[in-house]
Amino acid sequence: MKKAGIKVKVVNVAESKFSDTVSSGNYQVLPMAWQATSAMTFVVSAPQLYTSDGSSNFSYVGNKKIDELVKKAGNLSDYDEQTKAVNAAEKEAFKLYGTIPVSNPASYLGAKKGLANYGPSGFAGNLPQDIGWQK
Secondary structure: OHHHOOOOOOOOOOHHHHHHHHHHOOOOOOOOOOOOOOHHHHHHHHHHHOOOOOOOOOOOOOOHHHHHHHHHHHOOOOHHHHHHHHHHHHHHHHOOOOOOOOOOOOOOOOOOOOEEOOOOOOOOOOOHHHOEEOO
């Protein structure tokens, strides 16, 4: 960071103060990890992460447009329409730079030969109804 001209001051806080630190917003950068079991988990998690008053919006940024896009996505029942709506909402949220995805690390899994539709899936997920044995 120094080579890039960015001054960093690391402040170690006791584990017992983690909740107080997060809920107070007393930080400039807070690395956290969010995990989803399905691409459509966004419909449920987006209100928490990206809306102005979201319970897990620890960046404390948001706006009316994002709030409306997230609400729209949650009210749709068609998968393709939900996908378009959640992508639009997330695109707007990322413009505020409150939450920035930094990685999708590799994942490894061992399973018996013949197991279908199960394993590492990146940002997607494995739906239980799609998992089974090859014939």
